[in-house]
Amino acid sequence: MTVEAQKITAVGAVGVGAGAMLKDAFLAALVTLGLCFPVVALHAESDNDGRLYLIPRPLLVAIICGLVFVGRLGISLYQARPKVDRPAAPAAVQKAASPILSRYLSLAGLIFLFIFPLATLWLLGPTGSLKWINNYGIQILIYVMLGWGLNIVVGLAGLLDLGYVAFYAVGAYSYALLATTFGLSFWICLPLAGILAAFWGVILGFPVLRLRGDYLAIVTLAFGEIIRMILINWVPVTGGYAGIASIPKVTFFGLPFADAPGSFADTFGIEYLPIHRTIFLFYLILCLALATNFVTMRLRRLPIGRAWEALREDEIACRSLGINTRNTKLTAFALGALFGGFAGSFFSVRQGFVSPESFTFIESATILAIVVLGGMGSQIGVALAAVVMIGGTEILREMEWTKQIFGQDFDPAQYRMLIFGMAMVIMMVLRPRGLVSTREPSIFLKERKAVSGDLVKEGHG
Secondary structure (H helix, E strand, C coil), rough: CCCHHHHHHHHHHHHHHHHHHHHHHHCCCHHHHHHHHCCCCEEEECCCCCCCEEEEEEHHHHHHHHHHHHHHHHCCCCCCCCCCCCCCCCCHHHHHHHHHHHHHHHHHHHHHHHHHHHHHHHHHHHHHHHHHHHHHHHHHHHHHHHHHHHHHHHHHHCCCCCCHHHHHHHHHHHHHHHHHHCCCCCHHHHHHHHHHHHHHHEEEEEEECCHHHHHHHHHHHHHHHHHHHHHHCCHHCCCCHHCCCCCCCCCCCCCCCCCCCCHHHHCCCCCCCCCHHHHHHHHHHHHHHHHHHHHHHEEECHHHHHHHHHHHHCHHHHHHHHCCCHHHHHHHHHHHHHHHHHHHHHHHHHHHCECHHHHHHHHHHHHHHHHHHHHCCHHHHHHHHHHHHCCCCCCCCCHHHHHHCCCCCCHHHHHHHHHHHHHHHHHHCCCCCCCCCCCCCCCCCCCCCCCCCCCCCCCCC
8 A cells, every 4th residue: 555545544534533523422412402401401480479480591501512512522532542652660760759659648648637727727717717627627527537438348348339328327316316315425425326337237238248239239229228218207216307406516525615614615724716616526537537547458458358359359259269258248348337337426416416318329429439539449549539529519619709600590519410420420531440540559479569450440459
C-alpha cells in the first residue's frame, strides 16, 4: 500500500471514529431528554386559590441535554486518545519515596485535624467558627468513620452491603433508648450501642452465608429497609415518625457544658462558651475515627484480615485452603456493624434527636459511594472521598450567588445527587479503581511488590 493510500485510510478511520462518537453523544442526550420528562421539563406551581399550573422549562432541559452531549463526547475523546508510554521512575526511587511521602502526609493530616477547631475559633471567633467545626469538621468525620467501617465489609471482605445504614440506626436508637429510659451516660451507652449493632450484624450474616454478588446486595438492602420499617411502626418503643427527643447531651467525663457551678468551664476556670461542646464533639469523633482506622489496619495484618482478603479474591479457593468462610464473613459483618453502631451513638448524642428519616437508603448509598470512589480497601482514599462528597454538599449550600443567575427559587443543594452521579460516572471512566488505587500489601516476603490491578479485585497491592 502506498503512502497516499495509508493516509486516506487513516483519515477515513478518524472520520468513522468521530461519527461514532457524535452518534453516541447524541443518543446519550436523547436518553437524557426522555428522562427529563416530566420531572424536569414541567414544574408544578400553585396560586393563592390552590389551582395547580404546569410551567414548561425547555431552557433547563436544553442545558442538561447539552451538558450530557458535551460530557459524553469528552469521555469518548478521552478514551480514544493516543497512548503515550512514559518512562517509569526507578524502582529504588519509588520504594524510598512512597513510605516517606505517606508517613509525612499522614502526620501533616493529623496535625491539621488536631489544630483545626482551635485555629478556626481563634481566627473566626465563637460565632463564625461554629459552622466550620460542626458542618465541615464533625459531619465529614462521621462519614469517614462510617466509610472505614463499611470498608471492612466491602473493601476487605468483598461483601457488597447495601443496608449498612441499618447498623448506623441501631447504634443511634440504642443510645437514645438507653440514655432516655435508664439514664445511662454516653460513656456507658457507647460500647453498648456498638455491641448491639455488632449483634445485629451477626444476625444479618447468618442468612447470607451462601449468597454473593447481586443476591447478597438485595438481601442486605432488604435488611436495611426492615430495620427502618421497624423504627417507623414500633411506635411504643421508637416513637415512629416522631422519633426520640430530649436525648441527654454528652459531658466531659461527668462535667456538663453549661454556665453553672461544677461545669466544664467552672472546673477549668475559663469563660463559658456554647462552642465548647461542639469542639469536644469534634475531638470525640476524631478519636473514634482514628480508633476505627487503627483497629482496621491492625486486623489486616492478622490472620483474620488476610482471610478477609482471600475471601474477597476467590471464595472457592479460600474454602479449599481450609479457611472457615462462615466465621470470616460473620466477623466482617460484626466488626463493620460495630463501628457503624459507634458512629450512630455519636450521631444521636450530637443531634439530641433521632427519627427514621435520618436512616434512609440514600444514606447507605452515600456511604457505599464514598468507599467505591475512594478506592475499596484504601483507608486514605475513603477519607478523601468523604471530604469531597460531604464537604461538597456543604459547599453547595453556601452558593447563594447562583440564585442571581437561575432565580430566587434555585437551590443548588437539591442537585447534589445529580452532581455525585456525574462524578461517579467520570471517576469510573478515568479511575475505575477509585481515587487511591494503590496501597501497601498486608503481608509480603522480604520486599513490597505491587500487584497489577488486572490480577486482583481491589487494585494494586
